[in-house]
Amino acid sequence: MTLDVLAMNKVMLIGNVGQEPEVRYYDADQAYARVRLATTERGKTLQNGTQVPDRTDWHNLLFNKNLAKVVERYVHTGDKLYVEGRIRYRSYDDKKGQRRYYTEIDVENMEILSSKPTQPNNSGNMASEPFDQPSSGTGDEGKLPF
Numbered sequence: 001m002t003l004d005v006l007a008m009n010k011v012m013l014i015g016n017v018g019q020e021p022e023v024r025y026y027d028a029d030q031a032y033a034r035v036r037l038a039t040t041e042r043g044k045t046l047q048n049g050t051q052v053p054d055r056t057d058w059h060n061l062l063f064n065k066n067l068a069k070v071v072e073r074y075v076h077t078g079d080k081l082y083v084e085g086r087i088r089y090r091s092y093d094d095k096k097g098q099r100r101y102y103t104e105i106d107v108e109n110m111e112i113l114s115s116k117p118t119q120p121n122n123s124g125n126m127a128s129e130p131f132d133q134p135s136s137g138t139g140d141e142g143k144l145p146f
Contacts (some may be wrong), residue, residue, distance in 0.1 A: 009086045011105050013059060014113070015039035017079045021063075023072040033068035035061040037081060060104040061085070067110060080113040 018036040025031045036058055043054040061083060063071045075081065085107040094100050 010084070011087050012082070012084050013037060013039055013105065014080065014082045015059065017075060017077055017081060018058065020077055021071050021075050023068060030065060031068040031072070032065075033063040033071040033075075035063065035071060035075065035081075037061050037083070060102065061107050062088075062104050063107050063110070067107065070110070074112060078114075082111040082113055083107045084109040 015037040018038050021033045021035045023031055023033040038056050038058055040054055040056045043052050045051055083105065085105045088104050088106050089101065090104065091099055091101045
């Protein structure tokens with residue numbers, strides 16, 4: 001008897017953007033964006049009085065294609081994001097020939113949790129900024145990634 005074992009590589013994070021996104025374009029309007037995201041576990045006091053300090057972890061996020069264009073336009077330092085993706089391990093050889101390893105999250109879905117910028121409309125009231133999603137040509141037009 002054999003068991004078919006399913007595998008899953010799923011990462012979900014909520015955190016704050018640490019610096020402005022780095023966006024690069026290649027091949028006929030295709031883009032990718034890199035973002036550093038900080039997640040913090042709040043400190044606590046144990047029953048015996050020991051103080052456990054806050055712990056912040058930094059995550060390297062990679063956004064591709066239209067999601068990268070959304071990041072370029074709407075994501076800024078300090079914004080709170082929810083992201084879903086897959087964890088990837090990569091390596092490269094540095095200038096001294098030493099093998100270096102790093103981990104990144106290949107983001108598949110994102111939601112901006114920070115409040116959206118507003119602008120006055122014709123009546124003088126504040127209204128949410130209009131959101132025009134770039135067309136992917138994949139039949140997902142009008143479907144927002146967040």
